[in-house]
Amino acid sequence: MSEVQQKGKLAKAASYQLNGVTTEEKNQALQYIAEQLIQDKEVILKENQKDLQEGENNGISKAILDRIMLDDTRIEAMHDAIFQLIDLNDPIGEVLESLEKDNGLRVERKRVPIGVIGMIYEARPNVTIDAATLSLKTGNAVILRGSSSAKYSNQALVASIHQALAKSKLPVDAVQLIEDTSRETAQQLFTLNEYLDVLIPRGGKKLIQSVLQSSTVPVIETGAGNCHIFIDASAEKKLAMKLVLNAKLQRPSVCNAIESLLIHKDWFKEHGLALLKTLAENQVAIYGDENVCAVFSKAKQATEEDWYTEYLDLAISVKLVSSCEEAVNHINKYGTRHSEAIITTDHANAVYFQQHVDAAAVYHNASTRFTDGFEFGYGAEIGISTQKLHARGPMGLPALTSSKFYIYGQGQIRE
Amino acid sequence: MSEVQQKGKLAKAASYQLNGVTTEEKNQALQYIAEQLIQDKEVILKENQKDLQEGENNGISKAILDRIMLDDTRIEAMHDAIFQLIDLNDPIGEVLESLEKDNGLRVERKRVPIGVIGMIYEARPNVTIDAATLSLKTGNAVILRGSSSAKYSNQALVASIHQALAKSKLPVDAVQLIEDTSRETAQQLFTLNEYLDVLIPRGGKKLIQSVLQSSTVPVIETGAGNCHIFIDASAEKKLAMKLVLNAKLQRPSVCNAIESLLIHKDWFKEHGLALLKTLAENQVAIYGDENVCAVFSKAKQATEEDWYTEYLDLAISVKLVSSCEEAVNHINKYGTRHSEAIITTDHANAVYFQQHVDAAAVYHNASTRFTDGFEFGYGAEIGISTQKLHARGPMGLPALTSSKFYIYGQGQIRE
Numbered sequence: 101m102s103e104v105q106q107k108g109k110l111a112k113a114a115s116y117q118l119n120g121v122t123t124e125e126k127n128q129a130l131q132y133i134a135e136q137l138i139q140d141k142e143v144i145l146k147e148n149q150k151d152l153q154e155g156e157n158n159g160i161s162k163a164i165l166d167r168i169m170l171d172d173t174r175i176e177a178m179h180d181a182i183f184q185l186i187d188l189n190d191p192i193g194e195v196l197e198s199l200e201k202d203n204g205l206r207v208e209r210k211r212v213p214i215g216v217i218g219m220i221y222e223a224r225p226n227v228t229i230d231a232a233t234l235s236l237k238t239g240n241a242v243i244l245r246g247s248s249s250a251k252y253s254n255q256a257l258v259a260s261i262h263q264a265l266a267k268s269k270l271p272v273d274a275v276q277l278i279e280d281t282s283r284e285t286a287q288q289l290f291t292l293n294e295y296l297d298v299l300i301p302r303g304g305k306k307l308i309q310s311v312l313q314s315s316t317v318p319v320i321e322t323g324a325g326n327c328h329i330f331i332d333a334s335a336e337k338k339l340a341m342k343l344v345l346n347a348k349l350q351r352p353s354v355c356n357a358i359e360s361l362l363i364h365k366d367w368f369k370e371h372g373l374a375l376l377k378t379l380a381e382n383q384v385a386i387y388g389d390e391n392v393c394a395v396f397s398k399a400k401q402a403t404e405e406d407w408y409t410e411y412l413d414l415a416i417s418v419k420l421v422s423s424c425e426e427a428v429n430h431i432n433k434y435g436t437r438h439s440e441a442i443i444t445t446d447h448a449n450a451v452y453f454q455q456h457v458d459a460a461a462v463y464h465n466a467s468t469r470f471t472d473g474f475e476f477g478y479g480a481e482i483g484i485s486t487q488k489l490h491a492r493g494p495m496g497l498p499a500l501t502s503s504k505f506y507i508y509g510q511g512q513i514r515e
Numbered sequence: 516m517s518e519v520q521q522k523g524k525l526a527k528a529a530s531y532q533l534n535g536v537t538t539e540e541k542n543q544a545l546q547y548i549a550e551q552l553i554q555d556k557e558v559i560l561k562e563n564q565k566d567l568q569e570g571e572n573n574g575i576s577k578a579i580l581d582r583i584m585l586d587d588t589r590i591e592a593m594h595d596a597i598f599q600l601i602d603l604n605d606p607i608g609e610v611l612e613s614l615e616k617d618n619g620l621r622v623e624r625k626r627v628p629i630g631v632i633g634m635i636y637e638a639r640p641n642v643t644i645d646a647a648t649l650s651l652k653t654g655n656a657v658i659l660r661g662s663s664s665a666k667y668s669n670q671a672l673v674a675s676i677h678q679a680l681a682k683s684k685l686p687v688d689a690v691q692l693i694e695d696t697s698r699e700t701a702q703q704l705f706t707l708n709e710y711l712d713v714l715i716p717r718g719g720k721k722l723i724q725s726v727l728q729s730s731t732v733p734v735i736e737t738g739a740g741n742c743h744i745f746i747d748a749s750a751e752k753k754l755a756m757k758l759v760l761n762a763k764l765q766r767p768s769v770c771n772a773i774e775s776l777l778i779h780k781d782w783f784k785e786h787g788l789a790l791l792k793t794l795a796e797n798q799v800a801i802y803g804d805e806n807v808c809a810v811f812s813k814a815k816q817a818t819e820e821d822w823y824t825e826y827l828d829l830a831i832s833v834k835l836v837s838s839c840e841e842a843v844n845h846i847n848k849y850g851t852r853h854s855e856a857i858i859t860t861d862h863a864n865a866v867y868f869q870q871h872v873d874a875a876a877v878y879h880n881a882s883t884r885f886t887d888g889f890e891f892g893y894g895a896e897i898g899i900s901t902q903k904l905h906a907r908g909p910m911g912l913p914a915l916t917s918s919k920f921y922i923y924g925q926g927q928i929r930e
Contacts, residue, residue, distance in 0.1 A: 116847065119871050199892045205881055207891055214903050215873065293727075297903050312708075316728055318904050339926045346928035432531060454921050456534050458630065466620055466924025475929075476622055476920065477614045488629050488712050488917035489733050490905040502903035505891065506869050509881025511754045513761035514890075 104288040107243060107276040108295030111216045114273035115241035118213060121270060123190040129268035130233055134182035136264040137229070140256070141175050147256035148225070155249055163353075167223040168250050178229045181480075185233055188479045191497050192239050206508040211501045213239035215297035218289050220245045220311060222303035225253040231300075232261055232275045234482050238500040241274045243296065245289055247303075248281035255279065290315040297502075302483050305410075320491060320499075322483035325355030325438035326410045327468045330427040330453065332444035333364040337371045339465065340443045344375065346467040347441070349382055353412050355484060356439050356471040360407065360417045362427045365391070368420050372396075376418070385415040392418045407434040424449040428456045435459060437486045439468040460486060460493035519703040522658060522691040523710030526631045529688035530656035533628060536685060538605040544683035545648055549597035551679040552644070555671070556590050562671035563640070570664055578768075582638040583665050593644045596895075600652055603894045606912050607654050621923040626916045628654035630712035633704050635660045635726060637718035640668040646715075647676055647690045649897050653915040656689040658711065660704055662718075663696035670694065705730040712917075717898050720825075735906060735914075737898035740770030740853035741825045742883045745842040745868065747859035748779040752786045754880065755858045759790065761882040762856070764797055768827050770899060771854050771886040775822065775832045777842045780806070783835050787811075791833070800830040807833045822849040839864040843871045850874060852901045854883040875901060875908035 101109075137144070148170040155165050197209040217240050219231040228244055235242035246254040258277040265272045278285050289299060293316055300320045301311040311319055329347055331340045347358040363372060368391075376386060376396045386392070387406045388399035399418065406417045407430070421427045424442070431440050441463035442453040454462040461471045471494060473481025478496025485491045491499035516524075552559070563585040570580050612624040632655045634646040643659055650657035661669040673692040680687045693700050704714060708731055715735045716726040726734055744762055746755045762773040778787060783806075791801060791811045801807070802821045803814035814833065821832045822845070836842045839857070846855050856878035857868040869877040876886045886909060888896025893911025900906045906914035 116871060116873070120867075201890075201892075205885065207885075209908075313731055318733070318902065320904075342926060342928060350929055452535075456531060458531070459919070461920040461922060463922045464924060466922055466927045467929055469929035470620065470622075470922065470927070471920070475616075477616075487733065489735075492918050493624075493920045503907050504874070505876040505886070505908050507876060507878045507881055507885065509879060511757060512881045512885070513757060514765055514882055514884035 102285075102288060103280050104278060104285050104292060105295075107278060108216070108292050110273040111241040111243050111276045112295040114271040115213065115215045117271045118239045118241060118274060121239065123192070125269040126190065126237055126239065127186045129236060129265055129270040130182050130186050132264035132267050133229075133233060133261050134179045136260040137175055137179055137182075137257070140260045140263075141172070144175065144253065144256045144260065145170060145172075147252040150252040151250050160249060164223055164249065168225065168253065170225060170253060174226065178226060181230070182233050185237055185480055188237070188497060190237065191501050196503055203512050204510055205512045208506045208508075209503050210506055211498070212504045214500060214502045216241045216243060216295055217500065218243045218245070218292070218296045218299040218317065220286055220289060220299065220301045220303070220307065222247045222307060223249055225250045225257060227302060228254050228257045228277075229261075231482065232258070234480055234497065234500060236270065236274060238497050240500055241276070243276045243278065243289070245278040245286060246281065251279070251281055287314065290317060293317050300483060320483070320485050320495070321487040322485055322495075323355055324410055324436040324486060325357070325484075326360065326408065326434065326436040327356060327358045327439045327441075328360045328362055328427075328431050328435060329358050329441045329443060329468065330362040330421070330424070330431070331364060331367050332424060332442060332446060332449050333366040334445040334449075335364075335367055335443040336445065337374075340367070340371070341375055341378065343441070343443055343465070343467050345378065345382070347469055348379065348384060348416055349414075350467075350469055352414055354469075355410075356468050357412070358416065358441075358468055359410050359412075360419070360434070362419050362421050362430060364427075365420045365422055379416065383414050387415065387417045389419045391420045410436065424452055428453060432456075432458050437488075438484065439463065439471040441466065441468050460484065517700075517703060518695050519693060519700050519707060520710075522693060523631070523707050525688040526656040526658050526691045527710040529686040530628065530630045532686045533654045533656060533689060536654065538607070540684040541605065541652055541654065542601045544651060544680055544685040545597050545601050547679035547682050548648060548676050549594045551675045552590055552594055552597075552672070555675045555678075556587070559590065559668065559671045559675065560585060560587075562667040565667040566665050575664060579638055579664070583640065583668065585640060585668060589641065593641060596645070597648050600648055600895055603652070603912060605652065606916050611918055618927050619925055620927045623921045623923075624918050625921055626913070627919045629915060629917045631656045631658060631710055632915065633658045633660065633707070633711045633714040633732065635701055635704065635714065635716045635718070635722065637662045637722060638664055640665045640672055642717060643669050643672045643692075646897065647673070649895055649912065649915060651685065651689060653912050655915055656691070658691045658693065658704070660693040660701060661696065666694070666696055701725075702729065705732060708732050715898060735898070735900050735910070736902040737900055737910075738770055739825055739851040739901060740772070740899075741775065741823065741849065741851040742771060742773045742854045742856075743775045743777055743842075743846050743850060744773050744856045744858060744883065745777040745836070745839070745846070746779060746782050747839060747842075747857060747861060747864055748781040749860040749864075750779075750782055750858040751860065752789075755782070755786070756790055756793065758856070758858055758880070758882050760793065760797070762884055763794065763799060763831055764829075765882075765884055767829055769884075770825075771883050772827070773831065773856075773883055774825050774827075775834070775849070777834050777836050777845060779842075780835045780837055794831065798829050802830065802832040804834045806835045825851065839867055843868060847871075847873050852903075853899065854878065854886040856881065856883050875899065
């Protein structure tokens with residue numbers, strides 16, 4: 101039996117046990133994990149150093165090394181996040197619908213755990229802790245498959261989790277780490293339908309596409325954000341400038357930053373150059389359509405590919421449009437269904453835009469940077485879904501649950 | 516461009532238009548469809564005759580011919596079902612969550628259509644009408660791919676739908692029928708990710724397995740029901756007899772009928788033979804474990820395969836168990852996550868069973884035959900989901916919706 105099969109089987113058995121644990125038992129286990137992380141800090145940091153050393157030897161980029169890096173502050177942040185998680189309501193057991201039938205039959209739809217959650221992710225060891233603790237809070241077992249670039253860190257973190265779980269009422273097997281980080285183990289997870297109820301990939305476009313293409317286990321697609329702001333003809337200049345600069349500059353490397361700007365030609369005539377100049381002054385490379393390039397010499401001509409591109413960097417594509425409808429059609433063609441905004445004082449256009457743009461989050465007169473589980477009040481986040489089934493947008497604890505009909509009878513039969 | 520590609524593209528464009536229609540416009544269109552079906556009844560019945568004739572020539576079984584068959588009563592039932600659907604609440608636009616942040620930002624999660632729904636189904640032409648009308652009520656476009664055995668009927672029904680839609684405010688392209696019923700068009704739908712948001716197969720195990728294995732479009736798994744009743748030691752004899760007979764005999768060919776009986780050995784000692792005799796008197800073939808076969812000569816020895824089998828017929832597998840826990844473990848191993856029941860007067864066992872059995876619907880002291888969208892109060896049903904993501908159990912109108920975050924701002928940026 102392969103490592104993936106073996107750990108899958110253990111996780112499934114643990115998930116059945118988790119159906120019987122109480123909120124208090126889960127929170128107690130989470131507290132033990134938080135405390136164990138602090139206790140094991142030195143070991144964890146030592147193991148993390150090994151990953152960083154290997155990464156440097158392998159020529160991994162500074163940006164990725166920074167994602168792998170752990171220090172006192174980051175481990176304390178993990179600890180604190182777990183205590184925040186403990187304070188969140190336990191969604192399990194919540195009655196979502198209920199019905200009393202004429203024949204006395206009572207039907208209740210209740211929230212239950214999903215079962216076994218598979219996470220495939222890159223670099224960031226904090227995902228190990230996030231995924232494990234959010235899964236446990238919702239009564240799920242989890243199978244973690246991190247990347248080889250963080251393997252020592254992940255092993256140390258999961259060792260701490262196991263030590264904490266051993267003291268708790270929760271089964272130690274509820275958290276499984278796949279130690280073999282070869283491509284084969286990822287492939288094996290894609291078809292582990294017997295033991296896995298859902299697979300959540302977190303990482304780059306390539307990883308996500310490969311999971312979507314090859315997985316027979318249900319997948320929740322997360323992440324990619326080719327986000328737009330549409331500046332309508334009636335947009336106030338100051339407001340538009342402020343929102344565009346925030347959405348592009350505040351943190352260009354994240355998925356809810358904007359990558360593309362659609363500007364109504366009438367607005368552009370009056371304020372376009374000022375906006376483009378400010379962007380350029382902030383080191384933003386501009387890829388414009390022909391109208392933009394004709395009046396702003398620093399802009400490079402955008403290719404068809406640019407409209408699809410998530411730069412995740414100081415770069416933006418800019419296109420002029422003649423109507424709100426044209427903007428919506430462009431977004432529905434090139435967008436990734438993440439976060440999209442309109443800036444306008446025209447109520448009808450705002451309504452049309454928010455109703456017709458096909459995305460998880462549609463904004464009127466605000467920066468797209470708010471799309472996130474904490475900002476939307478979930479107090480936790482396992483990722484941002486860009487698909488439409490099960491969960492859409494920031495996924496908090498309820499996204500890690502399913503439901504079950506409980507039917508209470510006194511001998512009712514169907515006539 | 517293939518037929519599937521072409522119709523996919525048209526459906527997607529129609530789905531964008533459907534984001535702007537009102538409840539009244541949708542209900543008006545549904546009414547036109549209901550009326551058109553009555554108006555076109557003779558044409559539809561004539562086309563249905565062609566399917567029946569071809570089916571007979573091809574040696575299709577009587578049971579399946581009955582599923583294909585339409586008559587006055589069945590068309591009137593379609594008409595009436597549409598008027599019931601009109602009366603149901605429109606779920607679209609419902610505010611599911613809302614939040615006002617300190618900075619004045621208002622975040623609302625609202626129900627929206629999924630987009631384009633693909634239905635792959637066998638025989639039954641009534642699924643054509645059900646799928647089309649439920650999709651329209653929830654603002655979705657739909658691509659229908661029925662089986663060749665009902666192709667004339669399906670074409671006639673969709674012709675009526677198109678005629679009705681042409682009179683309405685809804686786009687005619689919202690309902691697409693794939694006329695080429697070759698295996699290739701099914702395969703093409705499996706990977707039509709560009710235009711299709713979800714694929715719902717309705718039919719036999721083989722169809723569903725092939726969709727699950729090959730589809731890169733998200734799938735909602737429906738249907739298979741290897742359902743159990745567990746008779747606990749403390750079950751009342753009369754109650755147990757009544758529920759088992761109802762769940763097995765009332766309609767053996769449906770997915771919520773039971774296929775397997777688990778009996779606590781203490782109960783069996785006192786009442787087992789009486790129950791088995793009654794089942795046998797009702798022409799039910801019994802496949803028993805060795806304990807059952809040892810005392811009831813009419814029982815045949817069950818094979819390992821029997822515990823997995825959904826007979827959909829007058830047959831049942833019977834196994835003795837020593838505890839509630841053993842029953843739960845058996846169900847979680849062999850069941851299909853559909854409907855499972857315990858008969859007991861022991862409260863703790865009922866709680867344990869309902870909490871630990873992994874199924875869409877878990878019953879205490881009632882027949883499993885109630886698992887269905889109408890019985891559970893949805894007023895409509897597109898299928899019964901046996902998976903855990905998005906929808907579980909009977910799927911009413913809400914199962915055909917997604918959600919979207921609407922964010923209303925006055926210039927808020929992220930600091």
